[in-house]
Amino acid sequence: MNWLPHITVATVIEDQGRFLLVEELAEGRAVFNQPAGHLEADESLLQAAIRETLEETGWDVELTGVTGIYLYTAPSNGVTYQRVCFAAKALQRHPELALDEGIIGPRWLTRDELAAQPERWRSELVLRCIDDYLDGACFPLTLIRDPA
Template identity: 55%
Template sequence: MTWTPHATVAVVVEDDRGRFLMVEEHSNGQIVFNQPAGHVEENERIIDAARREALEETGWEVRPDHFLGLYTYTAPANGVTYYRFCFTATALSRARERLDEDIIAAHWLTLAELKARQQQLRSPLVLQCIEDYRNGRRFPLDIIVEAQTPPA
């Protein structure tokens, strides 16, 4: 068996009222809450993936501001290891209403509201990323270096 980790992105977006942009979605037959997040597509820059996933899952255009960290998680439901590149971002504008098919809705939730839903969070990384963000963890975006593919 070949071990194949999954590269994913997530964004922590806080509004001026202290609420976080969250996604309510279907996952493994359950309804869960998560940051806007998803897989990096082939030949996609990681920061571009963060922008795309936020737009597809919430309808919001965001501007990634900082790199929050690289988080790993092995999901007990399927044994898959996920590498989560997490960013802080600023919401710019609501750009579309239609969301990805697995998404129920996008919500702005306070930390207290998220903690009340702790059993419904997609993974422990949801709160970990918010706590790291609230503790002031930030790295410049240029900490991520993606080599340019030479022309064929």
Template identity: 60%
Template sequence: MRFTPHLTVACIVEDKGRFLIVEESREGRIVLNQPAGHLEANETLLHAAVRETREETGWSVELTTVTGLYLFTAANGVTYQRTCFAALPREHHAGQSLDQGIIRARWMTLEELQHERHKLRSHLVLDCITDYLHKPHYSLDLIR
């Protein structure tokens, strides 16, 4: 059997101590996640991160740094490699339709996310924010 991890991207978008979070319907539950998604064919990781954030939140963002690389194996056995970026919010497109399954975008504090930990899509949501807050960030030039 061939091992085929899924390549994904995510963005940590912070504004005044609040983080841009996606509330989505997933397998019959409402979960919280960073704006995130899969890399598409012929797309760079940088472009995928900006695209996914816009599609899921209606926000155009400017990527600033790479905050981490993560491996996660879901309960169904699928492994994901997530490249996480920090980004600045630039423009909100309020009338934009959001991706299927997305209920809304929310701005939440770290404390609010910790309080709603039971709703997180995976532990990566808080892991990525914790790393963003406490670990080194890397230049976007790291991605070739």
């Protein structure tokens, strides 16, 4: 068996009690997720988080910490993902940027608005990352070590 985990990044971005989420199409339905995506070759985890957030939301962000590292196996396809989730603050929106294919658009929701719609979560990691952030999980960015 050839098992290959997928390394992904995500960002939790809060502004005045609302969280920047991505409404996107997944398996033919509109779902909510953090700005998230796959690590690309020759890219650091920090660079990937900033890039994915911009590509999916049109927002520049500043990473402020690491919220958590999660292992998740999607029940729909059996693929295992290792997600490194960052906390970030929104800096500037670029409304003129075209968003990634499949993205409906950025959405600002409260935790309660998101929690009321579990059928619209991309995975249970969406709310878990926000809850971990709200519980104070924030490790220094120096936790992430780039190759020397």
